[in-house]
Amino acid sequence: xxxxxxxxxxxxxxxxxxxxxxxxxxxxxxxxxxxxxxxxxxxxxxxxxxxxxxxxxxxxxxxxxxxxxxxxxxxxxxxxxxxxxxxxxxxxxxxxxxxxxxxxxxxxxxxxxxxxxxxxxxxxxxxxxxxxxxxxxxxxxxxxxxxxxxxxxxxxxxxxxxxxxxxxxxx
Amino acid sequence: xxxxxxxxxxxxxxxxxxxxxxxxxxxxxxxxxxxxxxxxxxxxxxxxxxxxxxxxxxxxxxxxxxxxxxxxxxxxxxxxxxxxxxxxxxxxxxxxxxxxxxxxxxxxxxxxxxxxxxxxxxxxxxxxxxxxxxxxxxxxxxxxxxxxxxxxxxxxxxxxxxxxxxxxxxx
Numbered sequence: 001x002x003x004x005x006x007x008x009x010x011x012x013x014x015x016x017x018x019x020x021x022x023x024x025x026x027x028x029x030x031x032x033x034x035x036x037x038x039x040x041x042x043x044x045x046x047x048x049x050x051x052x053x054x055x056x057x058x059x060x061x062x063x064x065x066x067x068x069x070x071x072x073x074x075x076x077x078x079x080x081x082x083x084x085x086x087x088x089x090x091x092x093x094x095x096x097x098x099x100x101x102x103x104x105x106x107x108x109x110x111x112x113x114x115x116x117x118x119x120x121x122x123x124x125x126x127x128x129x130x131x132x133x134x135x136x137x138x139x140x141x142x143x144x145x146x147x148x149x150x151x152x153x154x155x156x157x158x159x160x161x162x163x164x165x166x167x168x169x170x171x
Numbered sequence: 172x173x174x175x176x177x178x179x180x181x182x183x184x185x186x187x188x189x190x191x192x193x194x195x196x197x198x199x200x201x202x203x204x205x206x207x208x209x210x211x212x213x214x215x216x217x218x219x220x221x222x223x224x225x226x227x228x229x230x231x232x233x234x235x236x237x238x239x240x241x242x243x244x245x246x247x248x249x250x251x252x253x254x255x256x257x258x259x260x261x262x263x264x265x266x267x268x269x270x271x272x273x274x275x276x277x278x279x280x281x282x283x284x285x286x287x288x289x290x291x292x293x294x295x296x297x298x299x300x301x302x303x304x305x306x307x308x309x310x311x312x313x314x315x316x317x318x319x320x321x322x323x324x325x326x327x328x329x330x331x332x333x334x335x336x337x338x339x340x341x342x
Contacts, residue, residue, distance in 0.1 A: 020253050029322075033254045034293075043257060051251040075253050080222040082191050082246050082263045083204045084330075086214060092253045110340030113329065117338050122205075123330040124337075130323040143333025148325035151200075152301040155318040155326060158284065159255075159294040162314025166295075167288050169281030 008053030015070040088116030179224030186241040259287030
């Protein structure tokens with residue numbers, strides 16, 4: 001199937017927002033999604049964007065059952081490893097179920113790594129849910145490795161009241 | 172003990188580089204450190220920095236056995252959650268062993284959360300090694316939670332030849 005991968009624009013935020021909800025449903029965390037189309041527009045397409053995005057698009061005659069031609073996306077941002085330097089973080093990689101198995105996910109991931117390498121990054125980081133064996137297998141097949149299983153790194157988070165209290169501290 | 176927390180400058184890169192090596196030794200990954208003082212200068216203090224830093228400094232009369240007054244640091248950068256929006260990532264939090272237990276680590280972490288909240292972030296993310304119980308306990312005590320243990324997210328990485336091959340893909 002023909003498809004193109006291109007940089008996301010402001011006009012894609014409606015579809016990205018839709019696909020974020022689809023992804024969250026797939027990951028069984030739909031109740032955690034607070035992001036709206038407007039948030040994406042403001043946070044990704046203002047002067048100092050918090051993220052960048054790429055879109056996978058199919059021709060009109062291959063559109064989805066519901067009429068969508070934007071069928072996959074990845075959000076990414078530049079990050080840093082104090083041990084290894086410049087890094088790119090792939091926040092999301094999503095392809096609509098009916099378009100999987102056609103190389104679109106790999107093409108999106110490939111594009112993020114190209115952009116990362118071009119910016120001088122030596123690594124691409126991301127997360128995967130441990131029960132999501134098909135995604136994990138896909139990533140391992142691309143030569144990625146599981147930093148949590150192999151080295152014991154755990155993702156930690158501070159948010160809500162705990163973040164507010166921490167910020168108030170006693171400085 | 173008196174100490175101050177302030178934004179890192181170009182002149183701090185020598186001490187940050189020293190403390191990164193100390194941290195890597197503590198985490199038993201010294202062989203993985205590729206970062207030099209010059210990398211930090213270029214990557215953190217050019218037009219579009221890959222990270223920001225803060226420094227903990229003690230007065231001259233409290234300097235370390237080896238004569239250091241810069242005794243702790245944190246590197247951070249802004250990131251994004253496609254579910255929850257703006258986030259800040261605390262890449263490192265380090266306090267020299269002889270200055271621990273004096274509130275410096277908490278003050279550094281508090282400062283990163285302040286900066287994150289000021290930038291509209293709703294969460295602060297970081298990683299911890301699962302065998303580092305004292306750090307894990309410290310973070311849990313601040314109200315942070317373990318995303319890996321609680322939700323099953325694993326950190327994944329692509330680097331070296333695998334990253335190059337992925338980028339070459341078949342686009």
